[in-house]
Amino acid sequence: GAVVSQHPSWVICKSGTSVKIECRSLDFQATTMFWYRQFPKQSLMLMATSNEGSKATYEQGVEKDKFLINHASLTLSTLTVTSAHPEDSSFYICSAPPPNSGANVLTFGAGSRLTVL
Amino acid sequence: QKEVEQDPGPLSVPEGAIVSLNCTYSNSAFQYFMWYRQYSRKGPELLMYTYSSGNKEDGRFTAQVDKSSKYISLFIRDSQPSDSATYLCAMKENQGGKLIFGQGTELSVKP
Numbered sequence A: 001g002a003v004v005s006q007h008p009s010w011v012i013c014k015s016g017t018s019v020k021i022e023c024r025s026l027d028f029q030a031t032t033m034f035w036y037r038q039f040p041k042q043s044l045m046l047m048a049t050s051n052e053g054s055k056a057t058y059e060q061g062v063e064k065d066k067f068l069i070n071h072a073s074l075t076l077s078t079l080t081v082t083s084a085h086p087e088d089s090s091f092y093i094c095s096a097p098p099p100n101s102g103a104n105v106l107t108f109g110a111g112s113r114l115t116v117l
Numbered sequence B: 001q002k003e004v005e006q007d008p009g010p011l012s013v014p015e016g017a018i019v020s021l022n023c024t025y026s027n028s029a030f031q032y033f034m035w036y037r038q039y040s041r042k043g044p045e046l047l048m049y050t051y052s053s054g055n056k057e058d059g060r061f062t063a064q065v066d067k068s069s070k071y072i073s074l075f076i077r078d079s080q081p082s083d084s085a086t087y088l089c090a091m092k093e094n095q096g097g098k099l100i101f102g103q104g105t106e107l108s109v110k111p
Helices: none
Strands: A004-007 A010-013 A021-023 A030-040 A044-051 A067-073 A075-079 A090-096 A112-116 B010-015 B019-025 B034-040 B045-051 B055-059 B063-068 B071-076 B085-092 B105-110
Touching: A004 A010, A004 A090, A004 B034, A010 A021, A010 B019, A021 A030, A021 A090, A030 A067, A030 A075, A044 A067, A044 A090, A075 A090, A090 B045, B019 B105, B034 B063, B045 B055, B045 B063, B045 B071
Parallel strands: A010 A112, B010 B105
Antiparallel strands: A004 A021, A021 A075, A030 A044, A030 A090, A067 A075, A090 A112, B019 B071, B034 B045, B034 B085, B055 B063, B063 B071, B085 B105
16 A cells, blocks of 8 residues: 655754654655644644645745755655754654545655654 | 634543544535544554545444534444544545644543
């Protein structure tokens, strides 16, 4: 079945540094990928839609200069949290629609837990 | 008011019990309804997907959608300890629309 892989699964960094999270579709191509953020005991909130070959579309209230998204190929999207601060500590999850599923079904990665000290 | 409301629980039941999980929503334009299961520190996995109103059954799981009441449910029969997870409802208006998630209900099934 369709698999989405994220790396790293866990990262700790110092305040002010930048962190890159990778999202790969392992056995299918994805022209679109979605990045979500989930705080403890909270819902998944869509941050941005990553589009291969074009700029990402950000949700209202999400700083595009802080959360840089690059959809480098049909199987890879990256999220870079720039100048991270403790309030950016969260669980970041990417997803992609597998082929022949329509846009209604999303396959999610296992998530990346970011802790900013 | 949130677009999608879901009781966060936690909900604790004995093994073998029937579990009922619910979500209410305010946007009458939602047409696609999903239930995801999320184990601790993992990404969500799709359990059930329903279009418009009606029921859908898959093994021990039954999803119900009542659009007139803006209410959806997930029933788990003969619950197992392995069902212990957070269950998230999600919905969208159309195929290309944004998927809106509920807060998730934490379920614990005790052996």
